[in-house]
Amino acid sequence: MFKLPIVFCISMLMLAGCATPTRYIDPAADDGPVTMTMDYRDFEKAATEAVDDMLASGAVSKPNGERYIMVVSRVTNDTMQRIDTDQLTKKIRVALLRSGKVVTTTAVGLDGAEDEMSARVRELRDSEEFDQAGVQRKGTLIAPDLSLSGKILQRNHKAGKEQQVEYYIQLSLTDLATGLATWEVETPIIKRGPNDSVSW
């Protein structure tokens, strides 16, 4: 009578023992399988190539040696996946900041400021509760010189018994004084895999 539950329990324990254990992945030594969707390696590749090209082009080097102020504009996700485009733009921002050539403003953005605190702390002016010596003065925020915008595209194709998924990461850097795109890049990421794998 108890045989069946015991056999069941033993089977479950054995199966649990065979399961792949959860483990940390080191991005510097990740040879894991490729996914049809965009993963962190794709964003890293696109950001590396973009920053490489941006620095080499001289588009982010101010002639007087000062730093440019950049604002992140819209990066449209035109793929079948739910992508937070910050995964891409943050890597670019961090690398440009480290390069010493560009600093990003968080005080202005298309959908409002990325960090609303720059405006909120200015509401403390004339507040009797705050020492006015520490309150930000008028005219201290710095307007951006450059704007980073872009688009991530996805195209799916049948390739024989396989499917081919093409991603195109397009980025532009606009000089806000002139409205001219002073630097542009397109990074294609092409993947081919079995038809039963999903790319959304």
Added chain:
Amino acid sequence: MRFQKQIIAFSCALALAGCAIQPPAETAAAIDREQLQIDPEVNYFVAVTELLSQRIAQPGGETLLQIQYAIEARSNGDLAWKVTWFDPNGMVVKGVGEGYRKVSLLTGQTRYFTATAPHARVTDYQLHLREPQQ
């Protein structure tokens, strides 16, 4: 007299100990780092035919280190590459990420790859070519 000799001997011993060679502090100049590292698994099917470097002038007056290398494939295969950048003190200068870039090569094909240093203070680099595991 006997004490005098002992004091002189002791003083000489101390002086000699002071002159002993101290282990040199590890400096950038002391690090003998290879600029090109190729894993044996890759070496059998590709040959690095060029490894060039130059400093490219920037509008602000700074220069950035840029490298270019060429590889010729003796057979079809994949490899992964990464450049690590170093400042004059031999310290690593971070780039965008730490991952390797994967490339596929066809027999007889020669491909050229370039990489630009993430900061003007980069003076040295190490290029590593390895076989992707998958």
